[in-house]
Amino acid sequence: MRLLKHVHNWLDERFDWAELTAPLRKKSVPVHGLSYWYFLGGITLFLFGVQICTGILLLLYYRPSASEAFESVQYIMTRVQFGWLVRSIHSWAANLMIFTAFAHMFSVLFLRAYRKPRELTWVTGMILLFLAMGFGFSGYLLPWNTLAFFATKVGTDIAGQLPVAGKWVMIFLRGGEEVTGATLTRFFGFHVAVLPGITTVLVLVHVLLVQKFGISVPPGVEERWKGAPEQAREMKFFPSFFLRELMAWYIALAVLGALAAVSPWGLGTKADPFAAAPVGIKPEWYFLFMFQSLKLIPAKVWFVDGELLGILVFGVAGLLWLLLPFFDGCKGGRGRRLIMGAGMFALGFIVAMTIYGYVAK
Amino acid sequence: METQEPPQVQPARRRVVEILLGGGLLASIVSFLYPVLRYLVPPPVPDLGGDEVVACKTGELKSNGSKIFRFGNRPALLLLTAEGEYRALSATCTHLSCTVQYRNDLHQIWCACHNGMYDLNGRNIAGPPPRPLEVFQVHVRGDEVVVSRKRGA
Numbered sequence: 135m136r137l138l139k140h141v142h143n144w145l146d147e148r149f150d151w152a153e154l155t156a157p158l159r160k161k162s163v164p165v166h167g168l169s170y171w172y173f174l175g176g177i178t179l180f181l182f183g184v185q186i187c188t189g190i191l192l193l194l195y196y197r198p199s200a201s202e203a204f205e206s207v208q209y210i211m212t213r214v215q216f217g218w219l220v221r222s223i224h225s226w227a228a229n230l231m232i233f234t235a236f237a238h239m240f241s242v243l244f245l246r247a248y249r250k251p252r253e254l255t256w257v258t259g260m261i262l263l264f265l266a267m268g269f270g271f272s273g274y275l276l277p278w279n280t281l282a283f284f285a286t287k288v289g290t291d292i293a294g295q296l297p298v299a300g301k302w303v304m305i306f307l308r309g310g311e312e313v314t315g316a317t318l319t320r321f322f323g324f325h326v327a328v329l330p331g332i333t334t335v336l337v338l339v340h341v342l343l344v345q346k347f348g349i350s351v352p353p354g355v356e357e358r359w360k361g362a363p364e365q366a367r368e369m370k371f372f373p374s375f376f377l378r379e380l381m382a383w384y385i386a387l388a389v390l391g392a393l394a395a396v397s398p399w400g401l402g403t404k405a406d407p408f409a410a411a412p413v414g415i416k417p418e419w420y421f422l423f424m425f426q427s428l429k430l431i432p433a434k435v436w437f438v439d440g441e442l443l444g445i446l447v448f449g450v451a452g453l454l455w456l457l458l459p460f461f462d463g464c465k466g467g468r469g470r471r472l473i474m475g476a477g478m479f480a481l482g483f484i485v486a487m488t489i490y491g492y493v494a495k
Numbered sequence: 496m497e498t499q500e501p502p503q504v505q506p507a508r509r510r511v512v513e514i515l516l517g518g519g520l521l522a523s524i525v526s527f528l529y530p531v532l533r534y535l536v537p538p539p540v541p542d543l544g545g546d547e548v549v550a551c552k553t554g555e556l557k558s559n560g561s562k563i564f565r566f567g568n569r570p571a572l573l574l575l576t577a578e579g580e581y582r583a584l585s586a587t588c589t590h591l592s593c594t595v596q597y598r599n600d601l602h603q604i605w606c607a608c609h610n611g612m613y614d615l616n617g618r619n620i621a622g623p624p625p626r627p628l629e630v631f632q633v634h635v636r637g638d639e640v641v642v643s644r645k646r647g648a
Contacts, residue, residue: 191531213538216533
């Protein structure tokens with residue numbers, strides 16, 4: 135304890151600790167019935183931290199080549215002590231992180247936390263969600279098993295359907311015309327260098343923006359508090375909210391540990407580029423709603439290719455979603471009502487299509 | 496706006512809470528670190544070569560010639576002396592684990608890294624090597640030169 139005090143004094147003399155930490159001490163979190171939704175962003179950040187740690191550990195044994203990737207993951211899972219646990223946690227945390235990121239996005243949408251002045255917080259958050267899906271897509275191939283091989287073939291082929299630049303994008307992603315060892319090397323590079331670099335910067339910007347604008351109070355609550363200011367409640371971010379957030383992280387960790395231990399992530403069989411695709415091939419659940427929708431669109435709609443139409447619709451929807459806060463203010467309440475309606479529709483559509491994708495043959 | 500202040504708690508009860516929280520935190524940190532530390536230690540690599548390996552065919556080596564071959568996971572040195580006798584030794588220098596070579600001009604085994612010298616029995620005779628090289632047994636079986644670990648070594 136005395137050593138801690140000594141270190142604290144040393145830092146204080148040089149950096150004016152009190153001033154440095156002032157924003158943290160000033161920061162507060164509104165307290166109301168919907169406060170629980172505030173934990174989701176923090177949990178997503180925590181899971182991202184878990185991904186960095188377990189990812190670095192996996193890098194110690196993983197070998198990114200078509201001839202060795204599958205064997206090296208097998209080696210991690212069967213020979214390295216606790217290797218099965220590290221890999222299982224990495225896979226489960228990836229899925230949980232995408233889930234909490236989606237939940238965070240929808241909670242921000244329905245609590246209308248994206249509204250002025252927080253438009254850019256929403257935009258950076260949406261880009262982070264797309265990046266997380268990029269992480270999922272690129273990481274899925276790395277064990278070089280049959281399912282991942284064909285999922286990547288289908289996924290990159292869909293990118294190839296884009297008008298004008300499609301072919302070029304596909305060759306860029308695959309490192310050639312076909313999915314080969316070159317694709318694996320590329321995806322490995324995206325997964326461990328390109329995406330983490332961009333994501334780290336964006337996470338910093340996102341958190342700084344949250345810090346800058348403070349935490350949004352839902353409009354309904356804000357209205358009520360305006361009428362009766364004595365009802366307004368808030369708690370200090372540090373330590374009160376932070377300790378609660380830590381508890382949320384503990385729960386997330388418990389769920390993660392339980393999932394990883396009770397249901398360790400499988401490896402499947404090694405990819406064989408010259409074998410037929412197995413029956414019932416499906417992408418990861420967070421791509422399933424798009425996959426299933428594309429399957430439902432007929433081959434030709436009017437004179438446009440069905441596939442192409444589907445991709446264009448999802449592309450435009452993604453872009454509109456990214457820019458969603460900018461429609462909030464238009465034409466009185468119409469923009470806002472439109473956003474809420476679109477949010478409800480998107481949530482219902484994603485849930486329904488995902489379930490349909492699971493039960494469909 | 497009002498700020499919720501943590502209520503005042505009696506010191507003794509606070510101490511118990513602190514111990515419980517701190518202990519719990521410490522226990523979880525240990526439970527994270529233990530698997531990670533075990534994970535960091537690479538599993539032992541099995542000695543794939545076994546105790547016996549065919550180093551070369553008879554007639555492959557010229558008199559006063561040598562060859563480096565794979566013995567398990569490590570390199571070994573086979574040499575044919577001017578007297579026509581096969582010798583096999585570990586090729587890993589006992590100083591800093593460089594791979595040694597046979598100098599047919601000196602009739603000695605030499606390590607290029609730090610100028611260590613061994614005689615043909617593997618004894619360290621000059622330079623920094625602290626110990627002799629391990630010597631293996633050589634048998635000629637048909638047209639194969641078979642090297643094996645000495646029993647009890």
